[in-house]
Amino acid sequence: MTIRIYNTLSKRKEPFEPIEAGKVRMYVCGPTVYDSCHLGHARSAVVFDVIARYFKAMGFDLIYVRNFTDIDDKIINRANQLGVDSRALAEKFIGEFHEDMDALNVERPTIEPKATDHIDPIIRLIEKLIEKGIAYLVDGDVFYSVDQFEEYGKLSGRKLKDMEAGARVEIDRRKHNSFDFALWKSAKPGEPAWNSPWGKGRPGWHIECSAMSTKYLGRTLDIHGGGKDLIFPHHENEIAQSEGAFGKPFARYWIHNGFININQEKMSKSLGNFMTVKEILKSYHPESVRLFLLSNHYRSPIDFNEKAIGEASVSLDKIYALLERLEEKFGLNSDSCDHPENDTFKEKFFQAMDDDFNTALGIGILFDLVRNTNRLMDENKDMISPEIKKMILSYRTQILEMGDILGILYESPKSYFDRKKNQSLQETSTDAALIEKMVKEREKARRQKDWATADQIRKTLIEMNIILEDRPEGTVWKVCN
RNA sequence: GGCGGCAUAGCCAAGUGGUAAGGCAGCGGUCUGCAAAACCGUUAUUCACCAGUUCGAAUCUGGUUGCCGCCUCCA
Structure with a gap:
């Protein structure tokens, strides 16, 4: 090409x-x-x-x-x-x-x-x-x-x-x-x-x-x-x-x-509406900023506002959530990669990049792949055959390769989410230990099928901007964007 | 005054001749004690407007309207 x-x-x-x-x-x-x-x-x-x-x-x-x-x-x-x-x-x-x-x-x-x-x-x-x-x-x-x-x-x-x-x-x-x-x-x-x-x-x-x-x-x-x-x-x-x-x-x-x-x-100095990089990085993950900047074609104007950067941030979470899911399932460390068997997504991504560095199109393909990977995981919840596992790992490799071109997905999912948690908890002066304690209480209530108490705790946490996911292995909490 | 760009769903945004990617938001569903997450389905018969070229146009041509940038330092 x-x-x-x-x-x-x-x-x-x-x-x-x-x-x-x-x-x-x-x-x-x-x-x-x-x-x-x-x-x-x-x-x-x-x-x-x-x-x-x-x-x-x-x-x-x-x-x-x-x-x-x-x-x-x-x-x-x-x-x-x-x-x-x-x-x-x-x-x-x-x-x-x-x-x-x-x-x-x-x-x-x-x-x-x-x-x-x-x-x-x-x-x-x-x-x-x-x-x-x-x-x-x-x-x-x-x-x-x-x-x-x-x-x-x-x-x-x-x-x-x-x-x-x-x-x-x-x-x-x-x-x-x-x-x-x-x-x-x-x-x-x-x-x-x-x-x-x-x-x-x-x-x-x-x-x-x-x-x-x-x-x-x-x-x-x-x-x-x-x-x-x-x-x-x-x-x-x-x-x-x-x-x-x-x-x-x-x-x-x-x-x-x-x-x-x-x-x-x-954005101009005279209008006084310029955003410095330092200011943005106080509130947003650097990779969210990159994803935001690359989500429009490089020649087009791009409008910076809270909603747009917020969406980029949510999108990035989605990719890291998948990487976390894969890591939990297959116990991968961040740099283990198999060679892609079927790299059609990567090929499409490269075609997009070949066409005047169309990162916006490329990011679309990346999300397509994320969805496909999640689907494979959903469809094979109980038993993953070696073939399916191979395919999923190939998808993961392709996701990371695309990330490499875009300059994102460099963190381990754990440190990515921990960092977000800490940043947000600091901003709202919330105590992580308190959240852990409440989550434990709720788990206890759930075991006793005391749904009223469990739901009350969850409601309180939502008010604190904390969202819960009850997974088969246990409850995970995250900070809302 | 000169030069140039843009106009695609509720929002953001790809798509330069072959019948509308992707994300966010919404709705319905699967899953779940209920949720969340994830997935499935759904949301533009239509791409500012008018005329033309073509078998066929969001994509090409001409015109209209609207928005923006550069011509001064600026990424």
Whole structure:
């Protein structure tokens, strides 16, 4: 099977053909580290994490580069506000980013370069653009001349003459064209600065990605990704810089993920409705967050609200409940796997992923499989034949393999449910020992067929947000979602 | 003003030419002392609206309406 990818450049799905057989070179724009990361960062990271996992699962040798923009106006402003060093500020938020992404089970990219570690290649690239007459120097600033790059606008589908220049931004009169952008900014007093042929200064926003992607992945990338908002001007400018300098296609496939809304409203700093990853993880399991993020296609907008994330949480419970059921029946430890005999579900799942990483469809297939497995268990309650057992174990393996691509189902069911219990009990300051005691009392009443007492205890527990399951082996209690 | 996207059941959401996945919620059933969980059945003759292409369209074309994004830093 071939992977098909929607390419922003061509506006259609195309079969993925790597430059070098069996290899994928992918560059994704990472965060500007001036603040804690929010759900939007998480979506981008999770989406490309799943893409990376899938390429690896398909046997590709993947080099995945995701940068940190650690020098920028926003960082400088923030550092000044807080009265701290801009480097220290950037380091702090890089650390936070790693913490949050690790918590979300996002695997680290192969390389995570920082702009400030690549000032030399950035300067060399700017020099090349000046040599070629594509960039020009004005008072220590270097600008890119968009008029020198005929294909400017090809990614975002804009033409220079159609855009209302400076509609919302004051035009810098020193620019030849108002869409020219800074490659190098001269330093103002007190700002962090590096020496350059044009005096002290720092790189513009876009140039770092061109310089670093070339250094680690070559002049033509297989895949370049990021949030939709980066299409213009950031990625358009990267193309202009790299193709202007090297005369080769910059990236073959452009992948862009959609935005997150909060209660139907665009999530933004100015509206003050952004959710940080840390906040969400206080109330929800990281895998619930992943399942939520992956339940819509990556290019579609996704609305974050309590109901939606709550449903993702319930769905995840359902899968873990099945895994727990299987573990109890077959005494599996979490990593025991038989080879799938009949892996039709897995095949379907992979087909879904092949079609532009359709995780929403894939999750549907996962639930189909969960239902089928539960059914097999129900139908063979009393006696499980070796054939049926083999099939059930094969289903289990397939569930875990799908989970591996989605980055979920990494916990043992026991620790998953224990963790949920503890989190919820803490929030409501309920005592687990008390619940255990009440459950025992109820079991005693049930043995004596004292249904009235038993039902009364159950009712009280429901009011405490505790739900009971009377299984053949005994009563199990869980926390309601 | 320019560019682009979306509109599928009560809700969320897949589905780009062959007769509507999956989840949540609801209802009926199996199981159960009763529940819960799980499973089974059921819930869109229909995919915003109008016209067209086609043997056949949610899927293609044209138009209408509504919502949204980008064009300024943003994942």
